[in-house]
Amino acid sequence: MPILSNRKDLFRDPTTADKLILFQSLLDINVLTVDLSLALLKVIHKELSVYQNRDRSGYKRYAQVIESMRYHMADMLQAVVDACDTRGITAPMEWFSHHDRED
Numbered sequence: 001m002p003i004l005s006n007r008k009d010l011f012r013d014p015t016t017a018d019k020l021i022l023f024q025s026l027l028d029i030n031v032l033t034v035d036l037s038l039a040l041l042k043v044i045h046k047e048l049s050v051y052q053n054r055d056r057s058g059y060k061r062y063a064q065v066i067e068s069m070r071y072h073m074a075d076m077l078q079a080v081v082d083a084c085d086t087r088g089i090t091a092p093m094e095w096f097s098h099h100d101r102e103d
Contacts, residue, residue: 016047020061027069034079037069041080045092 014022023040026032048058069077 016044016051016058017061019044019047020058020065024065024068027065027073032073032076034076034083037076037080038083041066 019040023032023037023044026036026040044062048062051058066077
């Protein structure tokens with residue numbers, strides 16, 4: 001994450017891109033838990049759904065984060081999907097696309 005030079009930037013509301021960067025950083029250092037992953041992904045997915053007419057790069061970054069999680073922590077992603085099911089949350093379909101691919 002870049003170091004902020006302006007003190008006002010320290011107190012601004014994080015953007016969806018900021019949350020994606022945080023998620024990827026936590027994924028990279030292997031400190032994600034199922035609950036933390038579920039919470040962050042739920043917030044990020046909701047923001048992308050609400051602001052769907054804005055910059056599409058957020059969707060691309062989101063897809064990259066999910067694919068990175070699927071590749072490096074498939075068991076964690078499956079645990080997040082399972083947690084969604086038990087909590088009555090509908091997991092986004094793109095989380096399941098790996099079942100449709102032929103490797």
